[in-house]
Amino acid sequence: MAAIPTPPDEPQDSPDAYVGLASDEAERLASERGWSTVRSLAPGTVITMEYRVGRLNFEVKDGRVSRAWKG
Incomplete structure (x- = not known):
């Protein structure tokens, strides 16, 4: 029987920490933190609603992150 795969850990990082940052700075910081x-x-x-471990989503308005969420 095959082993059950274990998903990778997500960074212990709050998406709220990115709100208000310039989008390029937020993307760089998220990559550095392990996303x-x-x-x-x-x-x-319009996006699909599947959850992807390790993915961080930013809604960007006027060059700044206005909302951030996992998945």
Whole structure:
């Protein structure tokens, strides 16, 4: 029988810490802190709702992160 895969750990980092930062600075910082995928989205962008371990999403308005969430 095959082993059950263990998902990688997510960084112990609060998405709220990125709100208000310039988008390029937030992306750089998130990568440094260990997020495997960082996704910047315009407000109202249609996205799928699947959860991806290690992904951090940013909603960017006027060049700044207005919202951030995991998955």
